[in-house]
Amino acid sequence: KPTSPCIDPKRLDPDDEILLQPFHGSRLHRVIKLLSEFGNLSQGVSSSSESSKHPYGKTRLRHTQCNDEIQGYVSSSNERYSKQGSSSPTLERTRGRLKSKRKNKDGAESSNGEKPLIGKRILIAEDNKMLSILAITTATQLGADVEHCENGNEAFELVCDGLKAQRNYDYILMDCEMLPMNGYEATRRIRIEEERYGVRIPIIALTAHTSGTEAIEAGMDAHLNKPLKTNELMEVIESIETKE
């Protein structure tokens, strides 16, 4: 092995993990699993262990399995660093979907009143580019972490991924008129899938001046007219929260 002559075990910290193999793929996944953000609960455990010299033990690395969430994190990081630019100064693309370039600063701003949606994850399903920009910016300005997709199919897939990973959106803003799958159909499918997990994500319909009856029948929780307005969004969210 090319690295073996260079490593002097005496100079290594016994708490360190050592991998003498190319650092990618499944090995990368296993190492990421050691981070507390990805479920490693044993950080901070005392280092005195009878079973092995190393507190985590080499067996740890070998026995963890690939996790879909890590896969997602790794591939989305790759996309973020890719050279794919965007003509919009306010938006960028991550995994082919629009995201606001505005970063919400970590830690709530002075008062939660300014950013009432801080820490909330919102999915916006909208096919019109201008309306998407408006909705994404509106929600981001309120403090939310926003994801975007362009049709009902993608929305359904993203929600399913979230259900499996047990990491769900806090709200979904669903345009009703999308192709090939519209918002009503996507919502119906989402509700069926959610039942398997005992979960119900609040879905807010976005329509172009129609009544909300079809939205409610499809299983949506509320209905707003396009274009999205900040105060209307907050009113609807507050009414959803008080019902629960």
Added chain:
Amino acid sequence: MDFVNQLQRKFIDYSSSLHREGIVDDQFTQLRKLEDENSPHFVMEVASLFFEDCEKLINNMAIALEQKQGVDFKQIDECIHQLKGSSSSIGAMRVKNACIAFRSFSGAQNREGCLRCLQQLSHEYSLLKNKLQTLFRVSVASRCLYVCLVIFCRENEPAEPFPDVLVFQLEKQIVAAGGSIPRVH
């Protein structure tokens, strides 16, 4: 600074006239609220995107209506739907209303009617674009002027009024950018 105030008032008056004439509606005002220190030019950026979007859709509809072998009214309908959504997002009221009227003719598959509507739509779009671009130029010019004056004051702390030469140069620049200068007596 009275000079700057007058220019800013001019901007406000111009902006009000756009609302009065129905060129833009309340949604345009809402867009302003989405500007913050991280995105100070949000309205201009969104407007530019809208201009691109609109021109593309109008072009596509013109081409579709020219097809000798048969007009694809479904495609035209889809374009109108997109344009209606986009124009409502920015508050372009007259463009949006032109879309609504257009819809009935494309639904009826009336080619002549559609051609007339497209012409009307193009007209409303040009009007909007001209007015918004003027508005943005005056806004930028007054901001530049304000910044120049602030810097000048800080550097020089003039006890006397501004040197005429500087005022004259600034006036020229504002006019060149498309703004107008209020006459101060």
